[in-house]
Amino acid sequence: MANAHGAGAIATGGAALAAPTRFAHRRSRHIKERVIEALLFLSAFSAVATTVAIVAVLLYESAAFFEHVSIVEFLTGTEWTPLFENAKYGILPLVAGTLVTAGVGLAVAVPLGLVTAIYLSEFAPHRVRETVKPFLELLEGVPTVVYGYFALLFVTPLLQRLLPGLPGFNMLSAGIVIGVMIIPYVSSVSEDAMRAVPMSLREGSYAMGATRFQTAVRVVLPAAVSGVVAAFILGISRAVGETMVVAIAAGQQPNFTLDPTESAATITAYIVQVALGDLPHASIGYQSIFAAGLVLVAMTLAFNIIGHYLRRRFREVY
Amino acid sequence: MSTSRAGEDLAALRELIGRHKRRDVMFGIVGLACMMVGVVTLIVLFIDLLIDGAPRFSWDFFTSFPSRRAGEAGILSAWVGTLLVMAVTMVAAVPLGVAAGIYLEEYAPKNWVTDLIEINVTNLAGVPSIVYGLLALGLFVYALGFGQSVLSAGLTLALLILPVIIVATRESIRAIPGSIREAAHAVGATKWQVTYDHILPYSVGGIMTGVIIGLARAIGETAPIITIGALTFIAFLPAAPVQAEFPFVSGEWLFAPFTVLPIQMFNWVSRPDTAFHANAAATGIVIIVATLAMNALAIRIRYRIRQRIKW
Incomplete structure (x- = not known):
C-alpha cells in the first residue's frame, strides 16, 4: 500500500514537469537501455571472439612455421628434434x-x-x-x-x-x-x-x-x-x-x-x-x-x- | 512322474534365481570397490603430500624467497604472485562472465547469433587449458605487448574460467520465476531496471558460487601460465599497488614478472635434487588446502541459498 502511494506521488510529480523534459528523460532512458543491451551483447560475444582469436593465433604462427617446414614432412616425419643442429620436425x-x-x-x-x-x-x-x-x-x-x-x-x-x-x-x-x-x-x-x-x-x-x-x-x-x-x-x-x-x-x-x-x-x-x-x-x-x-x-x-x-x-x- | 519333473524344474529355477542374486551382490561389491578407487587415491595422495611436506612447514616457508638451498627456500614470491594474478582474473572475468550470462538468459533473441554464442561457450569449456596459454602468448604477450606479466597471466586465466562463470550465472538466473519479472515490468520498470534491481540481487548467491569455483580452478592452473613464460625463480616482489607518494596507487605490479604457487611446485618437483621434493610437497599442500577451502565455501553458500530462498 505504501508503495502504491509512493508511485502515485512520483507520477503526479512527473505530470507537473514540462512535457519536453519528460520526453527528453524518456529518450535518455531509452538510449541508456540500448547502450546497456549493446554492452551485454558484447560481453556475450567475447566467447565467439575468444574462439576466433584462438584459431587466428594458431593459424597465423603455424603459417610462419610451415614456410620453413613442409606440411608433409611435419605430418609424416617420425623424428622430432627441433633443438638439434639439424632440426627435424615430424610430429x-x-x-x-x-x-x-x-x-x-x-x-x-x-x-x-x-x-x-x-x-x-x-x-x-x-x-x-x-x-x-x-x-x-x-x-x-x-x-x-x-x-x-x-x-x-x-x-x-x-x-x-x-x-x-x-x-x-x-x-x-x-x-x-x-x-x-x-x-x-x-x-x-x-x-x-x-x-x-x-x-x-x-x-x-x-x-x-x-x-x-x-x-x-x-x-x-x-x-x-x-x-x-x-x-x-x-x-x-x-x-x-x-x-x-x-x-x-x-x-x-x-x-x-x-x-x-x-x-x-x-x-x-x-x-x-x-x-x-x-x-x-x-x-x-x-x-x-x-x-x-x-x-x-x-x-x-x-x-x-x-x-x-x-x-x-x-x-x-x- | 510329472510331480518329480516339476520338482526338478523348481530346483533348477531356484538355482537360477540364486545365481542371479549372487551376481547382484557381487556387482554391488565390485561397484563399491571401483568407486572407492577414486576416494582412496585422494586420501593416499593427501597423506603422501603430508608425509613428504610436513617437515617443511614453518613461518619461514611462507616468508622466504626461493633459494638454491632447499632448506632455506620458501614460497613468498609464489603466493604473492598467485594473489595478484587472481585479483586480475577476478576483475576481468566476473563482470564479463556475469554480463554474458545476463545477456544470454534475459536479452538474447532466438536467432543464429545467439546459437553461435552458446555453441562457443560450450566448446570453450572443452578446449585444453594449454591452448589458452598459446592464445595468450601470441595475443597478450606479443601482439598487445603486455609481456610476461601479472596482467597477461590474469587475463589468460580469466578467459579460461569465463565459461564456468557464464554457466553459473545462467543457471542461477534461470531459477528465478518469471512472475518476478512480470511484476516488475507491470509497474513500469525497464528491462535493465528489472535486471539490475531484481534479477541480479536474487541470483548473486549462485553467481558467487560459480566465481569461487572458477577461481579455485584458476589457482591450480599451471600449463597456460608456463606457456606465457612465467619465470620459475623470482626472488623479489612486484611493486606494491599502494604507494606512499602521490598518486598513491601504482599499476606497475601489473607488468611485473611473477611466479605462482603451482609453477613453484612444478619447478621444485622437476629438480633432480630430492631435497627440493619436500618443498614441492609442502607447496602442493598449500594449493590443495586453498582450492578445497574455496570449494567448501562455494558448497556452503549454495546450501544456504537453497535453505533461505523459497519462491
Missing part, C-alpha cells in the same frame, strides 16, 4: 606419446568410471551416494600439478616394484594417474545419462523378474548409451589435453613408440618444454609450439565430432 612421435598416455588413461577411467556410474545410479543406497559423490567432486578439484607430483614420486616407485626396469619417467604411471583423474568426469556424465532413463523401463524389467544387475546392464545401460559415449569422449578430450602430469612424469624426450613403459614426450609436454626455455620470439622453435598446438586442437575437435556423431547414431528418444 608423429609427439602424437604417439599423446595417444599412448591418453589410451592408458582411458583403459583405467572407462571401466572404473562406468562401473562407478552404474553402481551410483542403480545400486548405491542414498546415503552412500550422498557421502561419496562430494569426494569424487574433490578429485576433480585437485590441481593437475599435484597429480604430476603424485605420479612421479608415488605411483612410479610403486610400479617399479611390480615391473623392475621401469624407467623413472614413463607413460604408464602418467597415464594411470590421468585415468584416475578423469574418473569423475566419466562417471558423473554417465550417471546423469542413466538417471535420465525413465523409471518405467526399469519397472518393466523388474516386472519380468529381472534382477538389478540384469536391469542395469541390459535395460538402463543400452538406453543411456548416447550419454555414456559422450562421457567417454569428454574423458578422451581431457586426457589428450592434459599437460602437467605428462610434463612431470612421462619425460620430455620425444620417442616414437607405442610401449607405455617407455618414456616419451606428448604434444603438451613439448609446448611446456619450449615455454620453459629461452627461445626467442618469432624463431622457428617458437613457431613450432603453435603448430603442435594446432595438431592438439585438431585432435580434440576430431574426438568431439566423432562423439557428436556417435551420440546421434545411438540416441534413444522416449
Whole structure:
C-alpha cells in the first residue's frame, strides 16, 4: 500500500514537469537501455571472439612455421628434434606419446568410471551416494600439478616394484594417474545419462523378474548409451589435453613408440618444454609450439565430432 | 512322474534365481570397490603430500624467497604472485562472465547469433587449458605487448574460467520465476531496471558460487601460465599497488614478472635434487588446502541459498 502511494506521488510529480523534459528523460532512458543491451551483447560475444582469436593465433604462427617446414614432412616425419643442429620436425612421435598416455588413461577411467556410474545410479543406497559423490567432486578439484607430483614420486616407485626396469619417467604411471583423474568426469556424465532413463523401463524389467544387475546392464545401460559415449569422449578430450602430469612424469624426450613403459614426450609436454626455455620470439622453435598446438586442437575437435556423431547414431528418444 | 519333473524344474529355477542374486551382490561389491578407487587415491595422495611436506612447514616457508638451498627456500614470491594474478582474473572475468550470462538468459533473441554464442561457450569449456596459454602468448604477450606479466597471466586465466562463470550465472538466473519479472515490468520498470534491481540481487548467491569455483580452478592452473613464460625463480616482489607518494596507487605490479604457487611446485618437483621434493610437497599442500577451502565455501553458500530462498 505504501508503495502504491509512493508511485502515485512520483507520477503526479512527473505530470507537473514540462512535457519536453519528460520526453527528453524518456529518450535518455531509452538510449541508456540500448547502450546497456549493446554492452551485454558484447560481453556475450567475447566467447565467439575468444574462439576466433584462438584459431587466428594458431593459424597465423603455424603459417610462419610451415614456410620453413613442409606440411608433409611435419605430418609424416617420425623424428622430432627441433633443438638439434639439424632440426627435424615430424610430429608423429609427439602424437604417439599423446595417444599412448591418453589410451592408458582411458583403459583405467572407462571401466572404473562406468562401473562407478552404474553402481551410483542403480545400486548405491542414498546415503552412500550422498557421502561419496562430494569426494569424487574433490578429485576433480585437485590441481593437475599435484597429480604430476603424485605420479612421479608415488605411483612410479610403486610400479617399479611390480615391473623392475621401469624407467623413472614413463607413460604408464602418467597415464594411470590421468585415468584416475578423469574418473569423475566419466562417471558423473554417465550417471546423469542413466538417471535420465525413465523409471518405467526399469519397472518393466523388474516386472519380468529381472534382477538389478540384469536391469542395469541390459535395460538402463543400452538406453543411456548416447550419454555414456559422450562421457567417454569428454574423458578422451581431457586426457589428450592434459599437460602437467605428462610434463612431470612421462619425460620430455620425444620417442616414437607405442610401449607405455617407455618414456616419451606428448604434444603438451613439448609446448611446456619450449615455454620453459629461452627461445626467442618469432624463431622457428617458437613457431613450432603453435603448430603442435594446432595438431592438439585438431585432435580434440576430431574426438568431439566423432562423439557428436556417435551420440546421434545411438540416441534413444522416449 | 510329472510331480518329480516339476520338482526338478523348481530346483533348477531356484538355482537360477540364486545365481542371479549372487551376481547382484557381487556387482554391488565390485561397484563399491571401483568407486572407492577414486576416494582412496585422494586420501593416499593427501597423506603422501603430508608425509613428504610436513617437515617443511614453518613461518619461514611462507616468508622466504626461493633459494638454491632447499632448506632455506620458501614460497613468498609464489603466493604473492598467485594473489595478484587472481585479483586480475577476478576483475576481468566476473563482470564479463556475469554480463554474458545476463545477456544470454534475459536479452538474447532466438536467432543464429545467439546459437553461435552458446555453441562457443560450450566448446570453450572443452578446449585444453594449454591452448589458452598459446592464445595468450601470441595475443597478450606479443601482439598487445603486455609481456610476461601479472596482467597477461590474469587475463589468460580469466578467459579460461569465463565459461564456468557464464554457466553459473545462467543457471542461477534461470531459477528465478518469471512472475518476478512480470511484476516488475507491470509497474513500469525497464528491462535493465528489472535486471539490475531484481534479477541480479536474487541470483548473486549462485553467481558467487560459480566465481569461487572458477577461481579455485584458476589457482591450480599451471600449463597456460608456463606457456606465457612465467619465470620459475623470482626472488623479489612486484611493486606494491599502494604507494606512499602521490598518486598513491601504482599499476606497475601489473607488468611485473611473477611466479605462482603451482609453477613453484612444478619447478621444485622437476629438480633432480630430492631435497627440493619436500618443498614441492609442502607447496602442493598449500594449493590443495586453498582450492578445497574455496570449494567448501562455494558448497556452503549454495546450501544456504537453497535453505533461505523459497519462491
